[in-house]
Amino acid sequence: MLTRKIPIIAIATAAGGAGVGIVRISGAPIQAELVHAIVGREMPARQAVVVSLKNAAGETIDQALALFFPEPASFTGEDVLELQCHGGPQLLQMVVRRCLELGKKSGLAIAEPGEFTQRAYLNGKIDLVQAEAIADLISAQSEAAVLGATRSLQGTFSQAINALVEEITQLRILVESTLDFPEEEIDFLESAQAHQRLLTISQRLVGLQEAATQGAILRDGMQLVLVGAPNVGKSSLLNRLAGDDVAIVTDLAGTTRDRIKVTITLAGMPVHVIDTAGLRVTHDLLERAGIERTWEAIRHADAMLFLRDGSEQNQAMSQEEVEMQNRIKTALPRHAIFFEVINKADLCSKLQIQASQLLGSLCVSAKTGLGIDELIKRIVERPGWNGGNEDLLIARQRHLECIASSATHLQKAQIHSLNGNQTLELFAEELRLAQACLEQVLGRTLPDELLGKIFSQFCIGK
Ligand SMILES: Nc1nc2c(ncn2[C@@H]2O[C@H](COP(=O)(O)OP(=O)(O)OP(=O)(O)O)[C@@H](O)[C@H]2O)c(=O)[nH]1
Ligand SMILES: [Mg+2]
Known part of the structure; x- marks a missing residue:
């Protein structure tokens, strides 16, 4: 997304009829004449005013509540004019169209997705973690996800990262200044307990990594795929986990033809359970299409339950089953967890x-x-889910990757810190990289195109 200087406009509320619909304009600045033309009067700062919005023929389109926030004390950090209209889709389109006509000279244009939030970020009102938390708050699917996103938006996650960045910076100052006095460096670092400080930072980062892992699970949910030969009881297990008769169960092999996805919570963790068509060689076209979808689900799994039928006489895996399991393990993403599950244990001996x-x-x-x-x-303990009760933050895969890279650089720094003066420069360099990775979480050193990609996933008007 290009960063534009022109004023932008969008409907900020959801499509469809509603009691109230909001049209928002942001610009640095919005010309006073334009504000006047739209609302028909001068706008006081931060005061709700009832105004008449008129079309080009002078007919009243709507009576609205207008609010004007002069820069910098606004969401975007620019001048913001907010029009709270009646929430009819046609009416809101007419208001936007009229504003665009009036704002033609100022270059007023329809906002791109996420452009308001991007401006808030670029004007330093929020950091990238907070901007992402806004999108996550809007799309939150559970109470815990709402609370977690709000905590991130309020800056809890950013503060934890900033605190670590600050500690690494202090350590870097120490190490880099020591580089200038090579003859004293080891004693100096020892007396300043550089190694101990590094250990403390690493431990804090591990704590943050755990919290972010929980947050990412909370945001995205875990894709748990049930796979196995026909009739082993995959659909029965889905029904058991969901506590409902979601999928058809019969004793005919090949009952499930298509993927069935149900979102449930297991010990507070959001899980998307996916029941699949049983894997076997078949000439039935419909079943083959279903099996192809099973492979697709395997390729996107976070965890997989590979089911086998415990009631079958021969408990050892056949050559065919071994080959199937190997194919599945190869198809699974690297991070995915694999469980072998023997079902129908009620028919097995002790x-x-x-x-x-x-x-x-x-x-x-x-x-x-x-x-x-x-x-x-x-299932819940393997990805490190701790019950997800208190102090949850919302986090994304992007954050996890940055934090993991930072942890790797800190580990390397630890090795160099123990190796004496030959590697002091490498120690300093690894600290610098660890810090840069953490700063990427906040968006400080992120390339423009990546930033654009993040904001383009927002909805229009946000
Ligand atoms: N005794 C016993 N029977 C089970 C159990 N789980 C499933 N079954 C039976 O096994 C048969 C097959 O169950 P499904 O759940 O349809 O198996 P599936 O793996 O989904 O089969 P496909 O959809 O054909 O791939 C049904 O008759 C179930 O009632 C179990 O734990 N114990
Ligand atoms: Mg089934």
Whole structure:
């Protein structure tokens, strides 16, 4: 997205009829004549005024409540004029059209998606984490996600990152100034406890990494895919996890033809459970199309339950099953978690169950509920979900990647810090890189095109 200087306008409320609809204009500045032309009077700062909005023929389009926020004390940091109209889609379009006519000379144009928030970011009103939190707040699907996004918007996440950046900066000042006095460097660093300070920073970063991991799970939910041969009980397990008869269950192999996706919460963690068509060689065109979708789901999984039927006489995997499992593991994304689950444990002997558990499988019965609590516990604990109760922040994969890179640079810095004076410059360099990665989270050192991409995913009018 290009950064434009012209004033912009958009309908800020959702499409469709509503009691109130808001049209928002932002500009640096919005010419006083334009404001006057739109609302038919001078606007006081930050005071609600009832105004008549008129069309070119002088007919009243609507009676609206107008608010004018002069820069810099506004959302975007620019002059902002907000018109709270009646919320009819046609009416709001007419208001926008009229404003565009009146603002033609000033270059008034329709805002691009996220352009208001981008201006707020560029004018230093919010950092990138806060800007992203606005989009996440709008699209939040659960109470916990709303609270987490609000916390991030209020700056809790940014403050934690800023505090770490500050500590790394202090350490860098120490190390880099030591570089100028090579003969004293080791003693100096030792007396300043550089190594200990680095360890403390690393520990804090790990804490932040854990919080951000929780936040990313909260925002995106986990894609949990149920895979296995026909009839092993995938749909039955989906129904058990969802606590509802979501998918059809029969004793015919090949019942499920298409992916079925249900979003549930397991121990407070949002999970998108995806039931799939059983994997087997088939000449049925419809079933083959379903199986192709199973592979598609595997390629996008965060976690997979590979189900086997425990009631079958032969507990050992056939050559065919081994090959299938290997193909699946290759198709899974690198970060995905793989569980082997033996279903129909109600039909297994105690001995069979013990033998399977020894081999690392989880034994459950979708029919009776046996082992389901343990399965849920294992599913939520692997990505590090801690129950998601208090102090959750919302976070994105982008944040996780930056934080992980920062942690890697801090680890390298630790190695160099122990290696004495030969590697002091490398120590300093790794600290610099660790800091830069954290600053990227806040958007400070992010390339323009990436910034544009982030804001273009916002809705128009935000
Ligand atoms: N005893 C017992 N039967 C089960 C269990 N889970 C599923 N079944 C039965 O196994 C049969 C197949 O179950 P489904 O859930 O349809 O299996 P599926 O893996 O979805 O099968 P496809 O959709 O054909 O791939 C049904 O008759 C279920 O009632 C279980 O834990 N115990
Ligand atoms: Mg099924």
